[in-house]
Amino acid sequence: DTGVSQDPRHKITKRGQNVTFRCDPISEHNRLYWYRQTLGQGPEFLTYFQNEAQLEKSRLLSDRFSAERPKGSFSTLEIQRTEQGDSAMYLCASASNSQETQYFGPGTRLLVL
C-alpha cells in the first residue's frame, strides 16, 4: 500500500491554456474523489467515481472541467481554458467499498498567471 499519488505536484500555466492532472489511488480502492482547496479553506468536493463510472458531480464542476477514470484505476482531471480563479490545490482521495474513510494524496498545486 503506497498511498494515493498525484502528478504533477506543481503546475504553473498561463490563462487560457489547458492542464491535465493525474491521480493514482490506493490499489484495490474502487472509489475515487476529486476535491479543490483554496488558501485558508477546507477542501470542496468536485466529483466522484465508483470504478470507471462518474456518479456524482458538484455544481463547482463547470463545463471547462472534465474527469475520467477509463479503466477504473487511475483518474485524470482536465481543465480547459484555465482562468486565474482556477488557481488552487487539487486533491485526489480514494476509499474502499468496505470503509467510509477517504485517504488523500499530496495534491497538485495549480497557479494560473
Add this chain to the structure above:
Amino acid sequence: EDQVTQSPEALRLQEGESSSLNCSYTVSGLRGLFWYRQDPGKGPEFLFTLYSAGEEKEKERLKATLTKKESFLHITAPKPEDSATYLCAVRGLIQGAQKLVFGQGTRLTINP
C-alpha cells in the same frame, strides 16, 4: 445542506498546554465524522472516523469525541510537531451522496 463550522480559526499554545478544537455540524443524518491533519503544502492526513454520539477515539496526544451536534479534538500536552491545520468533515446519509463536507479548519501552532 450539510454544514461544518470549526472554531477557533487559529490557536496558539505553549508546549504542554492542553486544549480542545471544536467542530459543529448540521447534517441530514450522520454517516461519519472525520478528522484530518494537514501540513502546509500537503494533502490531508487521516486521523479519526467517528460514527455515533458518545464514540471516542484516541491516538497519541489526540482524542476525538462526538455528540449529536459537535465533535471535539482534545490535544493533551502538545509538542511543536503537533503544529498543523486540523480539518473536520462529515458525510451525510442522503442516498448516493459520497462527498465529504469540510469545515475551514483550525490552524494550531505549538510554541516550544
